[in-house]
Amino acid sequence: MLERRQIQRVVEMALDEDAPSGDLTSEAFIPESASATADLVAREPGVMAGGEVFEVAMTAYDPSVEVELLIADGDRFEARDVLARVSGPARAVLRCERIALNLVQRMSAIATQTAAYVAAVEGTSARVVDTRKTTPGLRALERHAVRCGGGHNHRFSLSDAVMAKDNHVALLPDLTEAIRRARATLPHTTHIEVEVDRLDQIEPVLAGGVDTILLDNFSLADLRTGVEQVGDRAVVEASGGVTLDTIGDIARTGVDVISVGALTHSVRALDLGLDVKVS
Structure with missing residues (x-):
């Protein structure tokens, strides 16, 4: 759930950045008494x-x-649809126009892209999830946008769950024992996930007692083998270089979860405009 306080914090930061001591242009050109109305108009199709x-x-x-x-x-x-209407003092509308557009354009782009990935795995049991590859300061907003597109969220932060990735694993001489030690010290409610990049790492990870095993950059053949090997002993997640062209085939290997960094890290802002007129 996206909380209003999270939105307000981001908006305050954005407005302070964009108009730290006022809007010189509007104050010079627009009478203080002027009012305006504006339509938020889609220039292309998408998901809100x-x-x-x-x-x-x-x-x-x-x-x-x-x-x-x-x-x-x-x-x-669809293109040309009116998504929202705004009315009020013209200076205030113009002052906030850019930050409002920047945020809704990016969020709608993420939702639109997520919807395309979700559609690509239709008919399978795979769940499409995001990653921590988000814009600093905007994670709560971008994660909300993923949900709007029909996707799901991975852990929100490093504080939410244990996820030992390749750089952690590289520092562990005995992976099984390291997982067991972690399990013994963590609260019983803490979820443990471990990333592997080879089939021969699967059994040592399972022996440690993980909840989820992440198969990173596996070929389709190795994903199928890995899913069969894990069975019902853990949730199987696939990740690494996932695209719209490949996600369907990945989903059909039988994995439970597919994490996609592209949902948030490389979207193009959706073309939405604020058409302003004097009221």
């Missing part, structure tokens, strides 16, 4: 994410600005 974020951003400088959301997060839209 960030409606509340857009609202908080547009009202951040002047709470008298009114925002009407015309589409819910997770809904699909």
Whole structure:
């Protein structure tokens, strides 16, 4: 659940960055008494994410600005659809326009991309999840956008679950014993996941007692072998270089989870515009 305080923190930071001591252009050109209305218009199809974020951003400088959301997060839209309407003091609308657009464009892009990945695994039991490859400071917003697109979230932070990746494993002389020691010291509710990059690492990891095993950059043949080898002893996750062209084949190997960094780390902002007019 995306909390309003998380949104407000991001918006305050963005507005302070974009207009630290005012909007010189609007203050020079636009009368203080002027009012404006504006439509948030889609220039291309997509999936909506960030409606509340857009609202908080547009009202951040002047709470008298009114925002009407015309589409819910997770809904699909077409080019030329109006997604929201804004009205209020013109200076306030112009001051917040860019940060509001930046956030909703990025979030909707993530939701749209996620929806495409989810559609590509339809008919399988694989769950599409994100990673920690998010924009610093925007993780809560970007994770929400993944959910809007029908995806799921991996651990939110390093504090949420144990996930021993390749650089951890490289420092452990006895992987099985290291997992057992970790299990003995951690609370019983803590989830343990370990990443492997070879088939011969699977049994030592399972012997330590993991909850999830991550098969990283495995070939399709090795993924099928790994899934069969693990059986029902752990959740099987696949990761590494996953694309829209490959995720369907990966899902059909029988893995339970597919983590995709591309959901957040390389999206192109969706083309949405704020068309302003005098009211």
